[in-house]
Amino acid sequence: MLRAMTTxxxxxxxxARERTIPDVxxxxxxPFRVLFCGIxxxxxxxxxxxxxxxxxxxxxxxxxxxxFTPRQLAPREQDLLPGFGLGIxxxxxxxxxxxxxxxxxxxxxxxxxLAALTDRYRPRVVAIAGVTAYRxxxxxxxxxxxxxxxxxxxxxxxxxxxxxxLNAHTSVPLLAQELRKLREALDAEWLPLPIPACPxxxxxxxxxxxxxxxxxxxxRC
Numbered sequence: 001m002l003r004a005m006t007t008x009x010x011x012x013x014x015x016a017r018e019r020t021i022p023d024v025x026x027x028x029x030x031p032f033r034v035l036f037c038g039i040x041x042x043x044x045x046x047x048x049x050x051x052x053x054x055x056x057x058x059x060x061x062x063x064x065x066x067x068f069t070p071r072q073l074a075p076r077e078q079d080l081l082p083g084f085g086l087g088i089x090x091x092x093x094x095x096x097x098x099x100x101x102x103x104x105x106x107x108x109x110x111x112x113x114l115a116a117l118t119d120r121y122r123p124r125v126v127a128i129a130g131v132t133a134y135r136x137x138x139x140x141x142x143x144x145x146x147x148x149x150x151x152x153x154x155x156x157x158x159x160x161x162x163x164x165x166l167n168a169h170t171s172v173p174l175l176a177q178e179l180r181k182l183r184e185a186l187d188a189e190w191l192p193l194p195i196p197a198c199p200x201x202x203x204x205x206x207x208x209x210x211x212x213x214x215x216x217x218x219x220r221c
Contacts, residue, residue: 011047017096019046023089025121026082033085033186034068035123035155037114039092039099039107039133039162046095050075051088056165058172059129065172066179089117091128091137098166099133107137111152118153126155127182130162145178147185158182 021041026032036059044054052059053075064072069084081087091110092102114126128134134157135143138150148157160178161170 011044017043017046019049019095020093021046021049021051021090021095023087023117024051024078024081025087025089025117026085028121030082031085032087032121032123034125034127034158034182035087035089035117035121036160037126037128038088038090039130040090040102041093041095042164043095043097045075048075050078051090052163054165057163058165058170058175059163061172062163062175062179065176067183068179087121087123089114091130091133099130099162099164102133104136107133108139111137115153118155122154124155124186125158125182126152127158127160129160131159133162134159146181158185 025035038051041051042054045051060075061072063069068086069081073080078088091114092106093113094102094106096102118126128137131143131145134148135141138148138157140148143159145159145161148159151157160182161167161175163170163175
């Protein structure tokens, strides 16, 4: 008897250009460690409805190897991320075959999208996956990977390499190493420090505080 064969359904990638992917976010007020921000959905991701979904994308295996998740999640399990204090969004919602198809105006507008999310959900860190996109969106032409000096509202910014399989300069071990640096910074001793503006506090009132990475303590405070 012949064994039945199963085949993966073919995705209509061109039709996916008209789709968007919802953000993966915890409930407002829930613990939120990192909001990962991709550049924009690829057509494969838009067709499936899952972030970083194309086979060969390095995000999910690197996330596990860095210690952010106890096992490697499949893209279809993305809704489990809020349980680990993690979320996903994109700078630009418009799907494309390659990020190079985006206009600089779209990336710059993405900064406002991120600012609105951080104001509402208040993640500790916004981790932007793509240094070139970050430079354009935030007007920082010399920025590199790692922690950035300027916050985005209540959140710190950390830039990661682009996990796309099209990025020849990034491997799973390299991306995992960069993600591990972020996780270790989050897991290190964090100190309650004065808010960046250091305003005067009326007598009888507790001093407000943010929790900041030690390396990002504002010098004027």
